[in-house]
Amino acid sequence: MKFDDKIPIYYQIKNYIYREIIVGKLAPGDKLPAVRQLAVDLTVNVNTVQRALSELISEKIIEPQRGKGNFVTEDKDTIEKLKKMLITEQLQDLYENLHKLNVSDEEIVNYLENYINERKQVQS
Amino acid sequence: MKFDDKIPIYYQIKNYIYREIIVGKLAPGDKLPAVRQLAVDLTVNVNTVQRALSELISEKIIEPQRGKGNFVTEDKDTIEKLKKMLITEQLQDLYENLHKLNVSDEEIVNYLENYINERKQVQS
DNA sequence: TATAGTGTAATAGTAAAATATAACACTAGG
DNA sequence: CCTAGTGTTATATTTTACTATTACACTATA
Known part of the structure; x- marks a missing residue:
């Protein structure tokens, strides 16, 4: 690893x-x-x-x-909560780090959509 | 700090x-x-x-x-490239980390939009 | 030319993470 | 009861980041 x-x-x-x-x-x-x-x-x-x-x-x-x-x-509930926590942590990191670079809410979503689309194009 | x-x-x-x-x-x-x-x-x-x-x-x-x-x-070009690199890095981290948790492309975008909307609600 | 402000570098010491190694505690099965 | 497989713990060592401290090199200016 x-x-x-x-x-x-x-x-x-x-x-x-x-x-x-x-x-x-x-x-x-x-x-x-x-x-x-x-x-x-x-x-x-x-x-x-x-x-x-x-x-x-x-x-x-x-x-x-x-x-x-x-x-x-x-305890499946514990695991489910863990998953939500980890996802939220990731979103929070992205959000805070991009805001520190003066990227607006709308831009964050746009950038992400573009990023995902570009990934798809590269693969195909 | x-x-x-x-x-x-x-x-x-x-x-x-x-x-x-x-x-x-x-x-x-x-x-x-x-x-x-x-x-x-x-x-x-x-x-x-x-x-x-x-x-x-x-x-x-x-x-x-x-x-x-x-x-x-x-060199403003260097700075502009730096900004793009940092943003892309953040997007890539989010994308890869959520994919490791079996979150799909669509879900990533949905989660992010929900996260941002919830933040707005908390503030108001 | 002396001095204050700047970057640069070296030394020695401390702390945390990781390693290698060994030992101890418990469980299951022959 | 013995042994293999398991978790748990301890010691000593190495490496890296960080700190404290000092010194040196260069610039501007009074």
């Missing part, structure tokens, strides 16, 4: 697991890969994985069972 | 100066505040400011004049 060297790795791992859960690759109740396996897959240290997992545990996104593994919460 | 502790301070300062230039608070040819003054204003160390400025110099956004100060480039 590629990491952005401007952001702590443990934090990027946390977001990676968020996504795995939200897109359903990890369903409610599913067991996560073992920490040592995750460390190998992501080519990072076990402690770094553990730090990411610790935060997910604090947030009740996953539940640890000593000797067994870490399991995705069964 | 408030800093995000997940991102290097020098990097946030660099982006801060980008913005000052793009919104015109710093016009082409303008002299930047002295490095020591910037350090005081931003409550960081001179070396940290200098690190941000060094990168801006490499990118030809500002030009240093030893003994005089740092000056915003006179």
Whole structure:
């Protein structure tokens, strides 16, 4: 996995697991890969994985069972709220950062539509 | 100034100066505040400011004049390109991050419009 | 020519993140 | 009971960002 060297790795791992859960690759109740396996897959240290997992545990996104593994919460409501929060965070970042560049509400929407259309053209 | 502790301070300062230039608070040819003054204003160390400025110099956004100060480039085209690049970067981040959450093109636009409308309602 | 204001650079120290490594605690199954 | 697989924790080391401090180089001007 590629990491952005401007952001702590443990934090990027946390977001990676968020996504795995939200897109359903990890369903409610599913067991996560073992920490040592995750460390190998992501080519990072076990402690770094553990730090990411610790935060997910604090947030009740996953539940640890000593000797067994870490399991995705069964509470679908928690997951749904997580998804909404992550989406809102992204929108807020875009909005605030573009406003700091003096881009108006209307322009933000226009720029986004243009961006998406241009992407489609490149693909075709 | 408030800093995000997940991102290097020098990097946030660099982006801060980008913005000052793009919104015109710093016009082409303008002299930047002295490095020591910037350090005081931003409550960081001179070396940290200098690190941000060094990168801006490499990118030809500002030009240093030893003994005089740092000056915003006179090349308006460079600034215009910078603005476009920063906007595109933001759009790309949003797009990629939401796609990783399985949000479709149409949904991205809808979510953004809703987000903006909700902001307006809160303000009124 | 002395001085104040500017950029630039070097040194040493601190803190946080990440690593390598090892050990400990618990569970399941032979 | 033993062993393999799991989470959890601790120690020591390295790297990077940041800081504090000092010094040097250049410019303008009194």
